[in-house]
Amino acid sequence: MTPLNYTRVSHTVFRLLGIPGLEDQHLWISIPFFISYVIALLGNSLLIFIILTKRSLHEPMYLFLCMLAGADVVLSTCTVPQALAIFWFHAEEISLDCCITQFFMIHCTFISESGILLVMAFDRYIAICYPLRYTTILTHILIGKIGVTIFLRSFVTIFPIIFLLKRLTFCQKNIIPHTFCEHIGLARYACNDIRVNIWYGLFVIVSTIVLDVLLIFVSYLLILYAVFHMPSQDARHKTLNTCGSHVCIIILFYGPAIFTTLTQRFGHHIPPHIHILLANVCILVPPMLNPIIYGIKTKQIREQVAYILFPKKK
Template sequence: MAPSNRTTPHPSTFILLGIPGLEAAHGWISIPFCSVYILSLLGNCLLLVVIKTEPSLHEPMYLFLSMLALADLTVSSTALPKILSIFWFKDGAIHMDACLTQMYLLHSLTTMESGFILAMAFDRYIAICNPLRHSTILTHRTVAKIGLGVVLRGVVLLAPHPFLLKWLPYCGTNVISHTYCEFMALVKLACADTTVKKAHGLVVAFLTGGVDFILIVLSYILILRTVFKLPSKEAHLPTLSTCGSHFCVILVTYTPAFFSFFTHRFGSSMAPHVHIIVANIYLLVPPMTNPIIYGVRTKKIRERVLRVFSIRGFPAVS
């Protein structure tokens, strides 16, 4: 459907443009997007099956990882089908309620992802800095409470977003220069003072991803301080290697997240298609890479996956 302008302040339908400036290449761009989606579905489903069926993986770290996998699956399935329909069928039309629902789900789920990564950092902190109390502090009951708290935080803090956007006047255009419905992309369409909405978005972003990242950095500072106090230097690397997978997930998740966040709000001189591509990387790549990182680097998961596929003869690398 071709983009069109609206004069009504409350349009019933928005038009998702895709990647501005690269419309002619949407067909080619859809190939890596579709591949990422398929790998995300396969990787996270396999990870969930492995964790559920392997009793030795019923530990806090892997339980938090399974929660992260569920959030990743939902994020991918919320965004990708509509993105692919834009690329393949030029079907960018999306009802306003569906757009607000997608926006709410994506923001709340990415907030949950950040919370689960923080929970995994807390697990590594307890395991390394207070190993004798790890099993008594992080019981299954405590893990469940932490997981529920992360979910409720994402649900409650992001709940005002759809209502803040619902009744804004969109008297200029109903065309969203993006591949999915995003809070700031909708705010920029409004022909009204959006200072309060922008401030609310910044506060929520800081209270979720910002605070999570600060706490993760603090946990790793404490971990490093504990590790380098060990009397044997030979013990440093094996101890830190237990954090390797988690550290890779942090880099993959937060690097494009912060880049996308700051460029959307302060990078007005950046080419639109660059921002949109980074925003899609932030949303779609971590769900694909997270199960790969843990599958490759975690011996228990790797061995279980090989047993699932009845593969023999692979060396077990710690």
């Protein structure tokens, strides 16, 4: 492709429109956004507090859950306050540097969450297939190394995109019909050739999210194989129940993301505001429901929440 000739000044400030076509409904749309954010913030903060302060919960599964809750807080805080500022105060302007920073935090956190879900599947595999060696395999030192590796992977894969965006000249329109900044959503307003951005973005998705999904699928195939070879039906039921929370969160996390990707790729007849609402579902729903699902499905966490909220009088 021959590079385009351009002489116009590159934009350094952009406008996030929120949800185009529904501007008159922004105030009403902000209500579920605000409620979801408050629930996500309170629920995940409570989960982190309980796990860190209760020694009995310093087990691999709960420590990984603590990492997931922390990532949920970051993911929600990177996006929802910006959207609420647009809905309530019409604060649509965002600098290029802030836009790139927001995109970096969102993508980095999303990939980190995917990695955490993968190691949580690995944790369930070890607990079910090698129960006697569980604590000797997943030591606190190894868990710390896994956590560092997860966040380093997301940082290393996303960091080059900053330079891929900074090299571009944004001489087209500076209006972004969205509530937050995205990589390709921002790059498509450049006058340069963005094929490198597109191919690298595809590489990031395949090498992180797609690979994680495949490995999670393999993990659960091995888990199911082990479960259905157990002699006791009660043991099978109890084992499957311990995986229930994690399976729900996997569906909740990857389901909307896959559906959004498919609608963006093939749903050209779908109105733009539907695409934007679906993208926000990926950001809003998992952080809000993750602590609720684990609170309901996990007895130890449920008991600790009840003790904090309704302490027994001596």
